[in-house]
Amino acid sequence: MRLTRYFLPVLKENPAEAQIVSHRYMLRAGMIKQQAAGIYSWLPLGLKVLRRIEQIVHEEQQKAGHIPLLMPTLQPADLWRESGRYDDYGQEMLRIRDRQDREMLYGPTNEEMITDIFRSHVTSYKELPLTLYHIQWKFRDEMRPRFGVMRGREFLMKDGYNFDVDKESAIHAYNRHMVSYLRTYERMGLTAIPMRAASGPIGGDNTHEFLVLASTGESEVFYDEAVTTLRLGGIDIDYHDREQVAGIVQKFTSFYARTDETHDPKAFEDVLEVHRKVGRGIEVGQIFYFGTKYSESMGATVTTADGRKVPVEMGSHGIGVSRLLGAIIEASHDDKGIIWPEGVTPFHAAIVNLKQGDSEADAACEAIYKGLQARGLDPLYDDRDARAGEKFATTDLIGLPWRITVGPRGLKNGVVELTSRRTGESEEMSPEAAIDRVAQIYAAHP
Numbered sequence: 001m002r003l004t005r006y007f008l009p010v011l012k013e014n015p016a017e018a019q020i021v022s023h024r025y026m027l028r029a030g031m032i033k034q035q036a037a038g039i040y041s042w043l044p045l046g047l048k049v050l051r052r053i054e055q056i057v058h059e060e061q062q063k064a065g066h067i068p069l070l071m072p073t074l075q076p077a078d079l080w081r082e083s084g085r086y087d088d089y090g091q092e093m094l095r096i097r098d099r100q101d102r103e104m105l106y107g108p109t110n111e112e113m114i115t116d117i118f119r120s121h122v123t124s125y126k127e128l129p130l131t132l133y134h135i136q137w138k139f140r141d142e143m144r145p146r147f148g149v150m151r152g153r154e155f156l157m158k159d160g161y162n163f164d165v166d167k168e169s170a171i172h173a174y175n176r177h178m179v180s181y182l183r184t185y186e187r188m189g190l191t192a193i194p195m196r197a198a199s200g201p202i203g204g205d206n207t208h209e210f211l212v213l214a215s216t217g218e219s220e221v222f223y224d225e226a227v228t229t230l231r232l233g234g235i236d237i238d239y240h241d242r243e244q245v246a247g248i249v250q251k252f253t254s255f256y257a258r259t260d261e262t263h264d265p266k267a268f269e270d271v272l273e274v275h276r277k278v279g280r281g282i283e284v285g286q287i288f289y290f291g292t293k294y295s296e297s298m299g300a301t302v303t304t305a306d307g308r309k310v311p312v313e314m315g316s317h318g319i320g321v322s323r324l325l326g327a328i329i330e331a332s333h334d335d336k337g338i339i340w341p342e343g344v345t346p347f348h349a350a351i352v353n354l355k356q357g358d359s360e361a362d363a364a365c366e367a368i369y370k371g372l373q374a375r376g377l378d379p380l381y382d383d384r385d386a387r388a389g390e391k392f393a394t395t396d397l398i399g400l401p402w403r404i405t406v407g408p409r410g411l412k413n414g415v416v417e418l419t420s421r422r423t424g425e426s427e428e429m430s431p432e433a434a435i436d437r438v439a440q441i442y443a444a445h446p
């Protein structure tokens with residue numbers, strides 16, 4: 001993309017309504033525009049990051065064997081009457097009437113609808129295990145929408161639902177979700193800690209939330225510092241291997257890590273004093289095992305191998321896809337702007353032309369631009385007729401992890417400059433070497 005042909009409405013001033021850094025930078029970098037409280041348009045740069053995050057979520061879900069589908073945003077109220085949640089959900093649910101005066105709602109989550117799909121088509125254990133998921137917009141009429149996309153009213157969520165014949169395989173589904181979520185967050189450059197949580201309106205007693213540590217987080221968290229150093233790294237995971245998956249869950253949940261709702265001060269005392277941490281976190285996901293809560297009330301049954309008819313075992317699992325943009329920025333920024341991890345960056349590299357209109361500099365930039373594209377990369381070429389300082393300020397603000405700076409002086413010696421947004425370190429090299437280096441970096445972030 002050439003910046004002169006793009007739509008990047010960068011703001012010079014700090015927007016007064018933004019209280020936290022991620023909201024401020026998302027507005028300043030021209031990623032989102034508020035249309036009503038907690039409701040946003042996704043401008044091109046914001047949409048690009050949102051799509052990268054969705055892509056990672058899709059890939060990791062499908063590696064775990066989970067199957068995508070797409071359910072609508074609007075749902076009939078009657079489905080929710082079957083589970084009893086139509087009345088329970090309260091003011092957070094946006095209730096709508098259509099022209100026939102039928103009661104509808106904008107879905108805050110999809111347990112009822114997926115259970116309805118399941119009971120319409122599945123009757124036998126032979127079709128299990130089954131996990132279906134989608135990435136779809138949700139609406140919750142939050143009391144206090146704030147912090148930009150962090151607590152929206154309309155927000156994008158990945159929600160998945162597992163169906164299993166018995167508790168044992170449902171627990172395996174729970175574990176599989178935990179591991180696939182850990183991998184998902186790691187690919188986004190995030191450390192998200194699974195913490196014992198309370199279940200709220202979804203129901204069930206086995207649940208973990210995934211929290212990204214950040215001083216601006218809305219949840220109070222209590223944890224053993226050792227848990228923050230755990231990583232999956234590049235290990236191969238066989239999602240059919242119950243023991244391997246359970247082993248990883250065991251490792252990641254063996255340390256004390258709880259939100260304020262389940263915090264147990266007495267048990268916390270057992271943690272080594274120097275490791276005992278109290279802080280704040282952003283909830284970027286939650287997994288639940290709830291057994292037959294919905295299948296019993298909604299009549300979703302399967303026949304077992306020995307011919308019995310039983311309510312299917314279920315769980316549900318959510319990732320806050322749009323909230324993740326805010327969480328990643330809270331975890332990765334400096335006073336100049338965002339610093340995107342390579343896994344989610346909207347463009348792979350910026351090309352900054354220090355002297356637009358200089359025929360050699362222009363030609364070199366074009367060659368680098370095409371060279372990066374030929375390697376499957378997506379560069380942003382700042383081809384504006386603007387001062388170097390202004391161009392640097394823009395690429396720093398929008399957070400591109402790598403910048404190639406091209407100017408007549410360097411070109412005389414056959415070099416351009418490759419700069420890391422994260423460290424600020426620059427290195428001179430030939431244009432070809434810069435293309436190679438950037439391609440190599442991204443080869444490690446498929």
Ligand SMILES: Nc1ncnc2c1ncn2[C@@H]1O[C@H](COP(=O)(O)OP(=O)(O)OP(=O)(O)O)[C@@H](O)[C@H]1O
Pocket residue numbers: 109140142149150151152153154155156157200283284285286318319320321322323
């Ligand atoms: N209002 C919101 N805006 C943006 N993301 C949200 C919002 N509510 C929930 N999410 C995201 O969706 C994920 C799954 O939804 P879940 O039902 O667990 O939310 P929740 O526990 O009600 O969230 P919270 O406690 O933050 O209100 C959450 O972990 C969170 O990342």
Ligand SMILES: [Mg+2]
Pocket residue numbers: 209283285286
């Ligand atoms: Mg939750």
